[in-house]
Amino acid sequence: MNIETGVGVCATVIALGSFWISWGQARASRAHNRQSVRPLVLIRTVRAGYRDDVAGLEVINAGIGPAVVTRTSVTLDGEVIGQWDLPTYHQMAQVLPLLPKVKTLVTGAALIPGERSYLLHLEERNGQESAWFWELISTRLLVEIRYESLYGGEDFVARSTLC
Structure with missing residues (x-):
């Protein structure tokens, strides 16, 4: 060589x-x-008196990028009843003694970084009147949000937890 x-x-x-x-x-x-730019979506059950006199399911984007919702699902008493939208809310509300306030999430909705809002909430009156609501959000209702970052394709999942 x-x-x-x-x-x-x-x-x-x-x-x-x-x-x-x-x-x-x-x-x-x-x-x-x-x-x-990864989002980090959390769903928490909040008891009245934690921050204010509201009990509910709170969704938070604790990440540093927007979360784009790709799909949602709602399970009540172990049965999937639909997406987190108004028809599902009206179906669920038929069996409730009071109507909680609701925020729906449609496919394509964006949760901006730092956003905190209630998916479902009820202003606390007294412990006995809203005990059914706490039981609903802590043991009977399961909400799942599938989301991705602006890059797309990740399929991240946030679920409410049952106590």
Whole structure:
């Protein structure tokens, strides 16, 4: 093997190594950019007196990017009754003694970073009048929100928890 061949092989190895490092760096940058706008949606059951005199299901985007809702579902007493929309609310409200206030989430809705709102809430009157509502949101009602970031395709999930 002559010197020119050795130099050519070394140059090729160095070029391939540089390409591999550049590719890895670009991949890491893309991953960082995706994480820098990742939403983090939480659904909490809130008892009256925690922040105010309201009990309900609170949805929070605790991430640093907007959350785009792709799908929702509501389960009542173990049976899926639909998406979190007005027809499902009206179906559920038929069996309730009082009508709680509601905020629906349709496909494509965006939860901005830092947003806090109630999906379903009832202003507290006294403990006995709204005990049925606390039982509803803490043991009978399960809400699931599927969402993604602006990049799309992640299929993140937020679920209310049953006590």
